[in-house]
Amino acid sequence: MTEISVQSPGEELVTKLRAIQVFADLPQDDLLWFVAQCKEHRAAVGDIIIRQGTPADSMLIVLEGEMRARSEHGDPDGPVFTVRGGEVTGMLPFSRLKIVSVTGRAVLPMHYLMFPASNFPELFHRMPELMRRLVGLLADRIREVTRTEQQREKLASLGKLSAGLAHELNNPSAAARRSAAALRDCLGRLRVAARSTMIGPDDCAKLAQTEEEIRSSLKPAQFKDEFARVEREEAIQSWLESHNVSEAWKLAPHLADANLADAHLARFASAAGASVGSELTRFATLLEMDRIAEELENSSARISDLIRAIKEYSYMDQGSVQEVDIQHSIENTLTIMHHKLKRGITVTRDYAPGLPKVMASGSELNQVWTNLIDNAADAMNGNGKLGIRVARENDFILVEIADNGPGIPPEVKSRIFDPFFTTKGVGEGTGLGLDVVNRIVKNVHGQINVTSVPGDTRFQVRIPIQAAV
Secondary structure (H helix, E strand, O other), X not given: OOOOOOOOHHHHHHHHHOOOHHHOOOOHHHHXXXXXXXEEEXXXXXXXXXXXXXXXXXXXXXXXXXXXXXXXXXXXXXXXXXXXXXXXXXXXXXXXXXXXXXXXXXXXXXXXXXXXXXXXXXHHHHOHXXXXXXXXXXXXXXXXXXHHHXXXXXXXXXXXXXXXXXXXXXXXXXXXXXXXXXXXXXXXXXXXXXXXXXXXXXXXXXXXXXXXXXXXXXXXXXXXXXXXXXXXXXXXXXXXXXXXXXXXXXXXXXXXXXXXXXXXHHHHHHHHHHHHHHHHHHHHHHHHHXXXXXXXXXXHHHHHHHHHHHXXXXXXXXXXXXXXXXXXXXXXXXXXXHHHHOOOEEEEEEEOOXXXXXXXXXXXXXXXXXXXXXXXXXXXXXXXXXEEEEEEEOOEEEEEEEEOOOOOXXXXXXXXXXXXXXXXXXXXXXXXXXXXXXXXXXXXOOEEEEEEEOOEEEEEEEEEOOOOO
């Protein structure tokens, strides 16, 4: 008669544990001890496995099923962490995790073990190889979480810059469209004026000379308020009506904008004779077209400046390391961030003359200036003074970015460069902005430090002029 071997519950769990890579080749006795320390659980779909805000006191070993976890109090579009059968998560050895930061729910029926963190010291002495592997898992988790959050930080920064640039580009492009529509209206008026004029060839030269003299003497209209503008329009309208000019109410605003005085009108009327109405329309329209052309030039120049700044800001089509003009780099950043600074922040610049270029990644240095300026603007709540100073210090270029905000509390000053640390409200920051700044500066063998008292916070960045070997 053949005997049938029946596994004990502990042995069955050990068999399932061996399907997980970190446990696969460990001694049987050690694994039996391990499962004896665990609490075995099963969960249906929707059950909560871990809850945000509770103590992080157990390591979770998922034998079967799947769990998805996310923060319940943070950004609704925040990351979702998925843990599947065969994975180990939760409190791992040497982790500094104190409180669970996410809530995890079963999305498939789950079978899992919970190993208490209080038994880690004994685990260390009894199963040192497992401890080594678990520490490797912890390192992998830190790298993955950091990579994910850094990517979110980059996307968040890109989103803010994109929104600002869209706003900045919208203003000049809208102005260009308005100017184009106004130009079309001007052309229509010119056609009407050309059909209705009765001025003869003999008077054209005299009228042209009079126009040129009036044009050269005109100065931009400066009305102290809207009432003054309306009064001037009404005065011009009365003058036109007294000279039997048709549709005087249409022509008066254009002549007021052109700043024609009564003396100008009288000289023009003398030269134009019976065609004063149509010729004044033509003259005022040409003056308006000059103004429209200037607006179009300014609008297109603003768009070109923004496009140039974007290209230079991103160092498009350039290598990873190049000669970087720090002053130019900061100015491009200020152009890109104009939307955030223009309403209530005064920017002062103190650039030392003749500064040498540095060998570095220009796009990465722009990330440094962007994060520091963005943080300063947030600290001042959009209202205050932003000071930027650039000077040479021996073999370094010093960039100092200062604000007159409330300052950094002394109790958190030592932590501001830590990954994921933020003093902003929920959903307003990932806590990686200054971590990114710190890493970029360290990668080029530079230095960064901060001094802060209420009303005066200064970040000082020193970038070596020559690239680090």
